Amino acid sequence: MHPNYRKQGVGKILLAHVEHYTKAYFQPMTLFIDTENVSKFCLAYEYQYDALNPKITHIKYLI
Numbered sequence: 001m002h003p004n005y006r007k008q009g010v011g012k013i014l015l016a017h018v019e020h021y022t023k024a025y026f027q028p029m030t031l032f033i034d035t036e037n038v039s040k041f042c043l044a045y046e047y048q049y050d051a052l053n054p055k056i057t058h059i060k061y062l063i
Contacts, residue, residue: 015045023062030056 001011022029031047032055033039039057043049047058 011041012045019060019062026062028059028061031058033057 019029030050030053031042033042034057039049042058042060045060047060050056050059
């Protein structure tokens with residue numbers, strides 16, 4: 001996210017949109033995150049850190 005648009009809810013809206021449309025196809029939703037800021041963002045939205053799989057870093061079961 002460009003610094004000018006951080007802390008305005010844009011990331012939250014984008015993540016909610018992606019989750020809504022992917023939950024029919026992917027369960028659980030897995031992400032590969034390579035920055036600390038994005039990792040903190042995902043953890044704030046109920047993603048769990050997954051250190052067991054080298055291809056993913058975060059996981060969330062979508063309901």
